[in-house]
Amino acid sequence: MANRRQNGIVDMVNYHNAIIDTAPGAGGYWSSPVSSRDNRLDRMHFSIRGTWAGTVTLQFKRPEDATWTDYDEYTENTREIIEDSSNTLWRIGVANGDYTSGTIIAGIDFSRINE
Helix, strand or coil, rough: CCCEEEEEEECCCCEEEEEECCCCCCEEEEEEEECCCCCCCCCCEEEEEEEEECCEEEEECCCCCCCCEEEEEEEECCEEEEEECCCCEEEEECCCCCCCEEEEEEEEECCCCCC
């Protein structure tokens, strides 16, 4: 298969996934960027699931930043909260050289309950 992005809404939950099952190229492979401010949120979740080996990186980028900054790296499945109400962009994925094997589903999700 080929790496791909999957964005959508299921049961009022918005999701932005990167599905990685082949080694990414020079720029890595990432979910679509998500901003908590643009979505009127103060909390989002990120998750990593699948059967895989490698390193998944959560990154952020503030409006004044020229490049993405690594927030943390993960080597196993997890689901955690991002608490942020600023105009920061977040993305999750695999950098070049960090994929070993399997299928990684890494994504950011949120729900807008009070619209």
